[in-house]
Amino acid sequence: MNPSSAACLVPGNRSRRLLIMVIGALLLSLGNPWGNSMEPSVWQGRRAALNAPAPEFPSGMEWMNTKTPLKLKDLRGKIVLLDFWTYCCINCMHILPDLEKLEEKYANQLVVIGVHSAKFTAEKDSKNIRQAIMRYHIKHPVVNDHQHKIWDAYLVNAWPTFRLIDPEGKLVMGMSGEGKLDILDENIRSLIETHRAKKTLNETPLAFDLETTKANHEAPLYYPGKLLADKASQRLFISDSSNNRIIITDLNGKKIDVIGTGDVGKKDGSFDKATFDDPQGLALWGERLFVADRRNCVIREINLKDRTVSTFAGNGKQMWTPRAGPANVLLTVLNSPWDLCLVDDQLYVALAGNHQIWRIDLSTKIAYPHAGDGQENIKDGPLAEALFSQPSGLSTDGTWLYVADSEVSAIRRVALNPNGVVQTIVGTGLFNFGDRDGAGKAALLQHALAVVHHQGKLYVADTYNNKIKIIDPKSKDCRTFLGDGKPGLQDEPPRFSEPAGLSLAGDELYVADTNNHAIRVIDLKTKQVRTLTLQDVAPPQAPVSSRPSFLNASTKSVKEITLPAQGEITFHLTIRLAAQMKLNTDSPIGYLIEADQMTEAFETFGTAASQEKVALTVPAERLAGASNLKISLVFYPCLTNNEGLCFVKSQIWKVPIKLKPDAAERTFHLETDLVERN
Numbered sequence: 001m002n003p004s005s006a007a008c009l010v011p012g013n014r015s016r017r018l019l020i021m022v023i024g025a026l027l028l029s030l031g032n033p034w035g036n037s038m039e040p041s042v043w044q045g046r047r048a049a050l051n052a053p054a055p056e057f058p059s060g061m062e063w064m065n066t067k068t069p070l071k072l073k074d075l076r077g078k079i080v081l082l083d084f085w086t087y088c089c090i091n092c093m094h095i096l097p098d099l100e101k102l103e104e105k106y107a108n109q110l111v112v113i114g115v116h117s118a119k120f121t122a123e124k125d126s127k128n129i130r131q132a133i134m135r136y137h138i139k140h141p142v143v144n145d146h147q148h149k150i151w152d153a154y155l156v157n158a159w160p161t162f163r164l165i166d167p168e169g170k171l172v173m174g175m176s177g178e179g180k181l182d183i184l185d186e187n188i189r190s191l192i193e194t195h196r197a198k199k200t201l202n203e204t205p206l207a208f209d210l211e212t213t214k215a216n217h218e219a220p221l222y223y224p225g226k227l228l229a230d231k232a233s234q235r236l237f238i239s240d241s242s243n244n245r246i247i248i249t250d251l252n253g254k255k256i257d258v259i260g261t262g263d264v265g266k267k268d269g270s271f272d273k274a275t276f277d278d279p280q281g282l283a284l285w286g287e288r289l290f291v292a293d294r295r296n297c298v299i300r301e302i303n304l305k306d307r308t309v310s311t312f313a314g315n316g317k318q319m320w321t322p323r324a325g326p327a328n329v330l331l332t333v334l335n336s337p338w339d340l341c342l343v344d345d346q347l348y349v350a351l352a353g354n355h356q357i358w359r360i361d362l363s364t365k366i367a368y369p370h371a372g373d374g375q376e377n378i379k380d381g382p383l384a385e386a387l388f389s390q391p392s393g394l395s396t397d398g399t400w401l402y403v404a405d406s407e408v409s410a411i412r413r414v415a416l417n418p419n420g421v422v423q424t425i426v427g428t429g430l431f432n433f434g435d436r437d438g439a440g441k442a443a444l445l446q447h448a449l450a451v452v453h454h455q456g457k458l459y460v461a462d463t464y465n466n467k468i469k470i471i472d473p474k475s476k477d478c479r480t481f482l483g484d485g486k487p488g489l490q491d492e493p494p495r496f497s498e499p500a501g502l503s504l505a506g507d508e509l510y511v512a513d514t515n516n517h518a519i520r521v522i523d524l525k526t527k528q529v530r531t532l533t534l535q536d537v538a539p540p541q542a543p544v545s546s547r548p549s550f551l552n553a554s555t556k557s558v559k560e561i562t563l564p565a566q567g568e569i570t571f572h573l574t575i576r577l578a579a580q581m582k583l584n585t586d587s588p589i590g591y592l593i594e595a596d597q598m599t600e601a602f603e604t605f606g607t608a609a610s611q612e613k614v615a616l617t618v619p620a621e622r623l624a625g626a627s628n629l630k631i632s633l634v635f636y637p638c639l640t641n642n643e644g645l646c647f648v649k650s651q652i653w654k655v656p657i658k659l660k661p662d663a664a665e666r667t668f669h670l671e672t673d674l675v676e677r678n
Contacts, residue, residue, distance in 0.1 A: 052170065054163070054170065055154060056071065058149050058150070064130050067208075067644040069143075070113065070143075070644055070645065072169055076202070077202025079165070079192070079195075080111050080112075081184070082162065084115045084161040085114055085160050086116060086119045086123055087132035088406070088447050088464075089119070089160065089407075091178050094353065112140040113140060114142035115150050117156070120433060121434075124144070128487075139210055161175070164188070167200045172187070204648070208644065208646065213587070217539075220538060221243065221534070221537075223517060226280045227501045227512045228283070230284055231506050236249045236519075238512070239512070243540050244260060244276045244279065245262050246279060263275050263540075269309060271307045276300065277295035278295040279292065280337070280338050280339060288304070290302075290312060290340055291340075292338055297336065298315075299312045313332055313365075314330070315333060318333075326367065328365060330365075337351055338392045347362055350403065355372055355391065357372055357401065357414055377429075383418065389408040391403045392450070393501075401415075402414075403451070406447050408429060411451055411460060437479045439477045440476040449461050449499075452502040454524070457473075458470065459502060459524075461499040465483070466483050466497055467484075482522065489518060491520075496511065496520065497513060499513050499520075507525050509524055519531070547605050550652065554651055554673045560656035561656070562665070564661070564663040564665075565663070567620055569668070571667075571669075573633055575635055575675065576671055587610055587646070590607050591607070591616055592605040594629070595626035595629050595657075596627060610636070627656065631670065653670050
């Protein structure tokens, strides 16, 4: 990681990397003439030069969040932002909220495309990328660039990297790393002004076929990340991470409580009002449950007796402060806290975003950096000088803190003694990974996310290998314990799918089997596996339907119509599409009917099946006193030769009305304007 840009670099030609480092150092001393928005060492003298046509996407690639592959030529008139990412990368996760803000702010002008250029072998599989898209709630098209063809064409050398393409298809900007929201925003705004004046900007919003709309998910859990089994109290605490809530059951899966509404947020309060954002690691201290609220960059405290949630540590900001000194917990800046481990009254925190281990004294409420200097790599030695790479899992034997150091596919141990050292048990480097049993350097893991100590052995969630492995920390011998490497949800023979959390209750190992949306239980003596059935635990309630938004609207005024004063009235709405257009049948039509009234205003809204003729029914009694109706429809037409390229289109009818008791006509027909591609 480069602290100035918070980007993960990939290995490459040694001389080229050296040249990049030299030029970078020179620019830091002289100032960057590109205003910190370019990577001059990458662009200078290469075919992907600025203000030249952006390289087209190669054919034959797999696309997600869109029905069919996209082509840049079909996006002329749009500003296109390419985000080069890989789903393991913490920096790539950090920029997703920025992309969401840009997509919302510039919905009419901007198209974001995620170019997934994998690091790990498992990340090359489109099925796994699709799971990550749903886990992270990504709402823009993603292409699987597993051979790095687009990466190479755009001269990328780090995750995350951005490339900005103007409405005429020219490459106008490139940069890498986190914290670029303001720069991107400024450049997008400038492009909008320029191309609006040139009349080269298409401001018709596009709509895409999202993976989340295809998923028929009815399980109570949604990508659970971590869990905590407490044998003493017979309770199981589950971070239902992508449902943004905490589930409490007994050890057999019977519901005890649910904490959080399921909505994204950082609201404190009672169990039924509190909100989280991707909660992960858990630690129990008496009747106080601490939660690593990952995307909120805070530690939450749950009072299990009072049934309340409060913010315990972190000021809610995500910042690069790897060498910060001791501070009051509420003033401490945390960076993607991923796991927690309690030793007496000391709470250890795996800060995946800072590549560090921190310690919080629960009695004094002071937070301290414990191990790691904040740079991303693997290095043993004194605590303050050691290097980690996205630590994501913690466990202890009372003397050592064991760490699943995910980006280096390593298991490390950290002395609890502040004068101690960091040692590596398994793992050798950022790009050394695989699936191989052996001892020490001979063993290979792939992005391990969890570790737990039990009777002198370490059980490891070898996440991207879909296995549970067992390691002897003394001999460093690492062997497959369960799983054959193939993703699946079955107990015999046992298969897992990217397990990410482990916890012990006696001789039973509880597993957060993340991509299976399940909790698995392993009897360590018999190696028998069972899938835990959660009883009386329902998925979060869907948010109350809100009024649809009617973007890119055409408005038609029609002649006054006479309506009966009683009974049902039906409006038949016809959507007229040009020959090269058809509706996206996977995206429902939204509607809203409003009436002005002397007394209580009337409105009704909702969704209907996507088809060219829609019938909407209104009770005449609700329209008493009204003189005007406003009927709005939003739908999603697509190009017939490219089903992945769809638009948002709205039609609004203004209908003067008169109500008469003796009026006979109860059905009325309205048509949209002819919908063509702008």
